[in-house]
Amino acid sequence: MTDTSSFKAPKGVPDYLPPTSAEFVAVRDGLIRAARLAGYGHIELPVFEETALFARGVGESTDVVSKEMWTFADRKGQSYTLRPEGTAGVMRAVIEHNLDRGQLPVKLCYAGPFFRYERPQAGRYRQLQQVGVEAIGVDDPALDAEVIAIADAGFRALGLTGFRLEITSLGDETCRPQYRELLQEFLFRLPLDEETRRRAEINPLRVLDDKRPQVRELVADAPLMIDHLSESAKAHFDQVLGLLDALGVPYVVNPRMVRGLDYYTKTTFEFVHDGLGAQSGIGGGGRYDGLMAQLGGQPLSGIGFGLGVDRTVLALRAEGKSAGDAASCDVYGVPLGDIAKQHLVVLSARLRAAGIRTDLAYGGRSMKSAIKAADKSGARLALVLGDREVADGEIGLKDLRTGEQRQVALDDVVAEVTAALATE
Numbered sequence: 001m002t003d004t005s006s007f008k009a010p011k012g013v014p015d016y017l018p019p020t021s022a023e024f025v026a027v028r029d030g031l032i033r034a035a036r037l038a039g040y041g042h043i044e045l046p047v048f049e050e051t052a053l054f055a056r057g058v059g060e061s062t063d064v065v066s067k068e069m070w071t072f073a074d075r076k077g078q079s080y081t082l083r084p085e086g087t088a089g090v091m092r093a094v095i096e097h098n099l100d101r102g103q104l105p106v107k108l109c110y111a112g113p114f115f116r117y118e119r120p121q122a123g124r125y126r127q128l129q130q131v132g133v134e135a136i137g138v139d140d141p142a143l144d145a146e147v148i149a150i151a152d153a154g155f156r157a158l159g160l161t162g163f164r165l166e167i168t169s170l171g172d173e174t175c176r177p178q179y180r181e182l183l184q185e186f187l188f189r190l191p192l193d194e195e196t197r198r199r200a201e202i203n204p205l206r207v208l209d210d211k212r213p214q215v216r217e218l219v220a221d222a223p224l225m226i227d228h229l230s231e232s233a234k235a236h237f238d239q240v241l242g243l244l245d246a247l248g249v250p251y252v253v254n255p256r257m258v259r260g261l262d263y264y265t266k267t268t269f270e271f272v273h274d275g276l277g278a279q280s281g282i283g284g285g286g287r288y289d290g291l292m293a294q295l296g297g298q299p300l301s302g303i304g305f306g307l308g309v310d311r312t313v314l315a316l317r318a319e320g321k322s323a324g325d326a327a328s329c330d331v332y333g334v335p336l337g338d339i340a341k342q343h344l345v346v347l348s349a350r351l352r353a354a355g356i357r358t359d360l361a362y363g364g365r366s367m368k369s370a371i372k373a374a375d376k377s378g379a380r381l382a383l384v385l386g387d388r389e390v391a392d393g394e395i396g397l398k399d400l401r402t403g404e405q406r407q408v409a410l411d412d413v414v415a416e417v418t419a420a421l422a423t424e
């Protein structure tokens with residue numbers, strides 16, 4: 001028999017518990033709000049899809065597909081995978097429901113869990129949470145700038161400041177293949193070890209991202225995509241940078257940036273926070289102009305981002321800031337007797353109906369333990385009611401910050417509480 005006392009969450013999968021879950025909710029909602037302000041409609045997608053969708057969409061040679069997918073067969077042997085990222089699923093839904101036949105761009109945003117079988121460590125989870133946007137069907141540098149500016153504004157609205165935006169262009173279908181050849185020619189001339197050589201064959205760009213100092217030194221003079229852009233890709237990139245300047249969004253061009261997903265073309269970016277150690281990417285995204293056609297849809301362009309909610313929470317903490325209200329309620333009822341409790345149950349419902357977060361002490365607690373619970377809840381006010389006061393039509397309104405208590409008429413409680421909460 002299973003020992004039920006030893007159940008644990010799967011390795012690398014966080015639980016989000018009060019009071020700190022309030023930070024998670026505030027970060028997630030804050031990032032979604034930034035997208036909503038720019039007209040992105042909510043899309044809610046399945047957490048698992050056919051395995052082939054990710055293999056084809058994200059790229060067989062990526063770590064995400066080759067090493068990190070949570071894949072399983074259903075009862076009929078069909079292979080499914082827990083979504084490792086959001087873009088492929090959004091494209092599948094857009095194609096399946098013909099959203100791309102309506103007004104363009106199709107602007108969608110989403111939030112939720114994604115799954116990657118990575119080695120768990122601080123800021124790297126096997127179930128991670130992202131907020132993402134995708135804008136599909138218009139190849140306009142102004143849209144690139146919008147997507148990037150939304151992410152920047154979302155982070156800043158949460159109070160985050162210690163991050164930087166790194167940006168580059170990965171070229172388009174005219175210049176990328178030529179560059180790839182050029183880079184491979186360069187790499188094949190180097191004394192690379194067997195594995196790195198193989199990587200250079202499959203995905204030469206990845207070699208530029210190698211962290212080992214000896215490889216870094218070898219590739220220091222490698223040709224860079226940014227110096228070999230086609231005229232139109234270069235014009236596109238220059239316009240994006242010009243718009244970011246106009247928007248006041250600071251950036252650093254990083255021509256060696258390599259993203260972990262294969263679908264990127266042209267504008268590609270990452271938000272990096274230095275307070276996070278090795279897992280410093282708090283968000284990333286870019287254009288993926290060939291993806292829709294690759295997944296069987298029209299040859300439409302697209303751009304989007306995925307922002308890491310978990311890492312953004314950690315980044316805020318690293319800056320000594322926190323988001324959200326950890327208090328579970330504003331008002332806490334302290335009943336001293338059964339009749340008083342009946343009254344407080346009804347009163348709590350009235351306060352909640354007036355939009356005031358209210359909780360009360362259940363289970364016949366003493367005054368002392370009920371006030372302790374009130375403090376723990378983070379409430380600002382306690383309503384203290386004894387059986388005898390009920391007869392007098394009065395109730396004690398206690399300010400839990402100052403400890404001051406005064407009697408107010410039971411009939412006036414909603415107005416009195418509202419007024420007390422409005423004062424600082």
Ligand code: HAM
Nearest residue numbers: 085086124125128281282283284285286304305306308
């Ligand atoms: P990504 O860079 O793979 O992009 O992930 C986006 C963000 O998710 C990362 O910057 C990071 O903050 C967070 N993240 C990724 N893996 C983990 C993990 N194991 N633990 C904690 N956080 C993690 C994408 O997923 C693309 N779909 C983004 C996109 C949308 N590009 C275009 N449209």
